[in-house]
Amino acid sequence: MMEQAKYYSDIADGPETANAYWMTTDDNVRVRVGIYATNTEAKGTILLMLGRFGYMERYGRVAKTFADNGYSTAVIDWRSQGLSDRMADDPQAGHIHRFSDYQKDVAALLAAVEELELPKPYYLVGVSMGACIGLRAMLDDLPVDAAAFISPMWGIKMSTLQRVAAWPISWASQKVGLSHKYVPGESGDIYVLNTPFEDNNLTHNADMYDYWVDQAKKAPELQIGGPTLSWLYEALSECRSLSSVPSPDIPCITFCGELDQLVDNSSIKRRMEQWPDGQFAMIRNAKHDVLTETEEVGGDVMGQIFQFFAENTK
Known part of the structure; x- marks a missing residue:
């Protein structure tokens, strides 16, 4: 049974139609699902799967653009993010027990979309980690007509030395009861509050960065810090697993930034x-968050996505 959930309208800048709901996953985790309905003639619903920092309000402005162009949006706070249940005692930790657990969150998102009878067809927009989760969901028959991926996390950008160390350290943490600890060099600090705009690796868009900073100051409970060793091991394992699986026969358009410091662009190209x-x-x-880049850098990525969806509707 769906219950109304808290939504921060004052910081989201999203469509006035916004609503949020609590859903319970099959493993009894409470997650928040956000719905941004369109008031125009509906072209369908975008299943928006965000990255490791993501939460409903973070892409409120993006959802407004979707709504203005005829698309309703359904978005979820992944477990350990936003207002959804946290998986570690430290609420700032970006923690996960198994990467496959995210698919239980996807199932809850779909259940909400179907119960609310949002307009079909469905489309997927996956951002960073959300693209990794979304690709797996597509392989498991996610009912979408087409997909758009933004800087998909199909590989994590690391130096050779970091990669050599990451596997044994993250694997060993599982065996000695330290998987809930932060990855070395990470902490519970909120990225946008501790990184000046000039040094950020997300976007050249100062207005968008200020928007995220304002959200972090006004609603710190929506934020998380760095990933845990368990998240790292599970993410590396999932990226490796996906790399050997053929792509689904569903139309897809993918964008990534030349200056991305978070995901491995070579893995994206190969896919x-x-x-x-x-x-x-x-x-x-462009930096990592191509969808929110300045127009001078990113061009009209949104327009290209809408055109692609229109051309690939069954």
């Missing part, structure tokens, strides 16, 4: 070279 009906764009001089 997209073999994707049936796949389109790929490397955005010159």
Whole structure:
């Protein structure tokens, strides 16, 4: 049974139609699902799967653009993010027990969409970690007509030395009861509050960065800090597993930033070279969050996504 959940309308800048609901997953985790309905003639519903910092309000402005162009949006706070249940005693920790647990959150998102009878067809927009979760969901028959991925986390960017160390350290943490500890060099600090705009690795868009900083100051309970060793091991394992699986036969368009410091662009290129009906764009001089980049850098990524969805509706 769906219950109304808290939604921070004052910081989201989203459509006035916004609502949030509590859903309970199959393993009894309470997650928050956000719905941004469109008031125009409906073209369908976008299942918006955000990255490791994501929560409903973070992409309120993006959801407004979706709504203005005829798309309702359904978004979820993944477990350990936003207002959803946290998986570690430290609420700031980006923690997960198994990467496959995210698919239970996907199931809760779909259940909410179906119960609310949001307009079909469904489309997927996956951002960073959300693209990794979304690809797995598509392989498990997520009912979408087409997908758009933004800087998909199909590989994590690391130096050779970091990669050599990451596997044994994160694996060993599982065996000695330290998997809930932060990855070395990470902490519970909120990224946007501790990183000046000039040094950030997300976007060149100062207005968008200020928007996220304002959200973090006004609603710190929505934020998380760095990933845990368990998250790292599970994420590396999932990226490796997905790398050996053929792409689903669903139309896909993917964008990534030339200056991305978080995901491995070479993994994205390899995937997209073999994707049936796949389109790929490397955005010159763009950072990680291509969807919120300045127009001078990112161009009209939104417009390209809408056109792609319109051309690939069954």
